[in-house]
Amino acid sequence: MVKRHWRSFVFVPAIVIACSLAGGLVGPNLTGVSAAGGEDDVKASMKTFSKVYDLLETNFADKVTPDKTIYKGAIPGMLRTLDPHSSFFDPRDFQLLREDQKGHYYGVGMTVAPQKNRTVVIAPFPDSPAAKAGIRPGDVIMLVNDKSTENLRTDEVADLLKGPKGTQVQVQVAREGVKDPLTFNITRGEIERKSVQDAFWLKPGILYLDIEHFNENTSREVEENFKRMGEANVKGLVLDLRDNPGGLLNEGVAVADRFLQKGQVVVSHRGRASAEKRYTARHGRAGLEYPIVVLVNQYSASASEIVSGALQDHDRGWVFGQTTFGKGLVQTVYPLSENTGLALTTAKYYTPSERLIQRDYQNTSFFDYYYRKGNDSNNKQDVKMTDSGRTVYGGGGITPDEMYEIPKGNKLQAMMIRSYAFLNFTATWLAARDRKTITKEWAPDEGVVQEFRQFALKQNIPFTEAEFTDNLDWIKQQIRREVFINVYNIEDSRKMSISSDPMVLKAIDALPKAKSLLENAKKMIVQRMAPRRD
Numbered sequence: 204m205v206k207r208h209w210r211s212f213v214f215v216p217a218i219v220i221a222c223s224l225a226g227g228l229v230g231p232n233l234t235g236v237s238a239a240g241g242e243d244d245v246k247a248s249m250k251t252f253s254k255v256y257d258l259l260e261t262n263f264a265d266k267v268t269p270d271k272t273i274y275k276g277a278i279p280g281m282l283r284t285l286d287p288h289s290s291f292f293d294p295r296d297f298q299l300l301r302e303d304q305k306g307h308y309y310g311v312g313m314t315v316a317p318q319k320n321r322t323v324v325i326a327p328f329p330d331s332p333a334a335k336a337g338i339r340p341g342d343v344i345m346l347v348n349d350k351s352t353e354n355l356r357t358d359e360v361a362d363l364l365k366g367p368k369g370t371q372v373q374v375q376v377a378r379e380g381v382k383d384p385l386t387f388n389i390t391r392g393e394i395e396r397k398s399v400q401d402a403f404w405l406k407p408g409i410l411y412l413d414i415e416h417f418n419e420n421t422s423r424e425v426e427e428n429f430k431r432m433g434e435a436n437v438k439g440l441v442l443d444l445r446d447n448p449g450g451l452l453n454e455g456v457a458v459a460d461r462f463l464q465k466g467q468v469v470v471s472h473r474g475r476a477s478a479e480k481r482y483t484a485r486h487g488r489a490g491l492e493y494p495i496v497v498l499v500n501q502y503s504a505s506a507s508e509i510v511s512g513a514l515q516d517h518d519r520g521w522v523f524g525q526t527t528f529g530k531g532l533v534q535t536v537y538p539l540s541e542n543t544g545l546a547l548t549t550a551k552y553y554t555p556s557e558r559l560i561q562r563d564y565q566n567t568s569f570f571d572y573y574y575r576k577g578n579d580s581n582n583k584q585d586v587k588m589t590d591s592g593r594t595v596y597g598g599g600g601i602t603p604d605e606m607y608e609i610p611k612g613n614k615l616q617a618m619m620i621r622s623y624a625f626l627n628f629t630a631t632w633l634a635a636r637d638r639k640t641i642t643k644e645w646a647p648d649e650g651v652v653q654e655f656r657q658f659a660l661k662q663n664i665p666f667t668e669a670e671f672t673d674n675l676d677w678i679k680q681q682i683r684r685e686v687f688i689n690v691y692n693i694e695d696s697r698k699m700s701i702s703s704d705p706m707v708l709k710a711i712d713a714l715p716k717a718k719s720l721l722e723n724a725k726k727m728i729v730q731r732m733a734p735r736r737d
Contacts, residue, residue: 252277274543286548287564287572288532294542295362303396304451306418310365311372312394313338314693315357318623321345322352322360324376325626326693331394336387338376340689341630345384346375366391379627380634398450399424402431403698408438409711411701414458417450417506422457434491439714441707442520443498449505449530452482459513460484462495467517467555470509472533474550494717495520496710499603504528511601512554518591518724521717522603523710529600531560556587558597591724604720605713607706615670616677619659628658629685641690643699647682655682 260267270293278291292300302308312331315322324342327333344352347363355363364372368391375386398421400413410432414421429437449455452470459469465487473479497511497520508527514520531552537545552560559582564572582598589595596602612620619625632654647655655678656671671678680703687696701707 286532288530288534288546289548290534290546292544292546297538297542297544300536300544303416304418306396306398306420308365308394308396309368309391310361310394311336311338311374311389311391313364315344315361316623317357318343320354322355322357323623323626326688328394329692329694332389332392334692336374336389337385338374338387338389339378339630340685341626342376342378342385344374345377346373348373368393378634379630397424399428400697401694402428404432405441405702405707405711408436409441409714410437410439411441411443411707413443413701414447414507414510416447417454417458419451419454421450421454422461425458425461437491437493439493439711439717440495441498441710441714442495443707444503444507444511445498445500445524445706446502447504447507448502449507452506452509452533455506455509456482459510460486462488462514462519463517464488467513469513469555471553471555471557472550473553474533474548477550492721494714494721496713496717497522498706498710499524499527499601500609501525501528503601504530508560508601509552509554512558512560515595515601515604516555516558516587516589518589518593518720521605521713521720522601523605523713524603524607524706525609526602527600529560529562529598531562554587554595554597554601556589556595558585558587558595560597560600562599589724591720591727605716607709609706613670613674615664615666615674618664618666619678619681622662622664624655624659624662624664625681625685627662628655629682629689631658633686633689638690641686643687643691643695645683645686647679647686651682652679 256272259272274291274293282289282291311327311333313327313333314325316325317323322344324333324338324340324344326340327338344360346352347360350363352360352363364374366372370391371388372391373386373388375384377384396418398414398416398418400415402410402412405411412425412428414425456469463469463484465484467484467487469482469484471479471481495514497514499507499511499522503511503524504527508529508531511520511522511527515522532548533550533552534546535549537547539545554560562572563582582596585597587595587597632651652675659666680700684696684700687699
């Protein structure tokens with residue numbers, strides 16, 4: 204798996220571009236699509252295309268392959284004239300899409316990233332074959348089954364590490380502090396891609412639940428977490444949908460279902476060739492009415508917007524953070540020949556109050572659309588009301604009930620993250636120390652900070668003393684986080700980071716607002732249902 208920086212200010216919008224293609228999918232579907240134009244026009248166009256391709260194949264200076272000209276050129280080019288999310292999947296991308304939906308693959312289980320023409324291990328997954336074999340964060344992968352990884356893309360190295368369950372793969376790594384390369388013979392296993400990270404208590408009675416995307420297992424994983432923690436003990440929930448690019452529609456509906464009342468609308472969709480379909484809560488919350496604060500940001504898209512929009516419209520959750528991405532287009536997946544697939548936009552999503560989730564993409568370039576430039580406003584003509592009568596707007600994602608201004612990173616932070624300064628420093632620093640001396644109460648002291656400062660200077664990361672001082676708290680937090688990943692595992696590091704996340708702490712403070720919202724909505728509904736006396 205390729206590295207995704209935890210809540211990092213350098214979270215690349217391209218991730219949203221890739222992942223939101225799989226957001227809100229309702230396929231696979233083998234149904235044909237009716238032609239919109241005349242049959243003669245289509246035949247004439249296809250004839251012209253065939254002639255152009257023949258000319259290319261015969262006369263172009265280099266050899267022409269269908270994979271490049273058709274899969275990566277003609278078909279994507281055609282789809283780009285339609286909307287930002289219709290997409291063609293070549294065999295590899297289609298396989299990755301299915302892996303994401305199923306929530307598992309077969310391999311060694313570790314997060315990797317590119318570094319200086321090589322691939323470096325960010326962290327092995329807890330209890331994975333890689334972790335059990337002894338792979339550590341900071342290890343540089345040199346060989347996979349005697350094949351050099353030099354100048355290979357990270358996804359190519361990841362493909363080499365994957366393989367059938369029970370087969371072996373030999374991995375040779377270079378490790379800081381160890382003179383000779385280390386060789387590991389790892390037996391591949393089934394690697395679960397959890398869409399829901401392990402829930403934990405922020406405070407007594409205050410549960411934190413993070414849904415990273417929506418695959419085939421999401422609703423089951425949510426249920427398992429509540430069962431493990433004891434839902435009867437929950438007095439308040441922080442539901443984190445930040446950076447969640449979406450996924451399967453039915454799973455988003457199932458998650459919203461368990462927080463709503465039976466029969467309440469979760470979402471609806473309709474399109475030119477598809478009748479309106481409404482999804483309602485089939486089970487409901489079974490009397491559990493703890494307050495919920497929903498965390499969102501500009502990278503929360505599609506199915507995560509369906510969940511946050513439904514909870515907001517029914518006054519079930521207090522939405523906190525940034526306006527979401529605004530991806531409200533339904534993609535139906537059509538499997539094609541040669542293990543390829545087409546995700547075609549067939550409808551648009553509407554929240555229970557009938558507001559449109561999708562942002563405008565007609566009057567802007569796709570680049571500006573993806574990077575949200577000059578397109579952050581809601582449609583003031585799309586005015587709707589929540590169950591209790593609060594005003595909400597459509598046409599621009601989900602606007603939070605309470606905005607949170609995320610502190611922007613600066614040049615120094617960007618350079619340190621992109622150069623993997625903390626990963627490399629930690630590997631070097633720990634190589635000369637006994638890991639057993641690092642307790643879960645450990646924090647970097649002044650000596651460690653100065654060692655890191657000298658390390659960063661040797662790595663040619665330019666900064667002034669003032670810049671270093673201004674970023675001192677952030678630097679300490681990053682060092683502690685990376686040490687925890689290395690000494691313990693990425694899960695323990697995640698819990699540490701979340702517990703000190705300023706936005707999460709603010710969300711805890713907002714729980715009384717969520718409780719008041721829920722109680723007020725119940726009163727309003729009772730008043731509406733009461734018989735009138737004229």
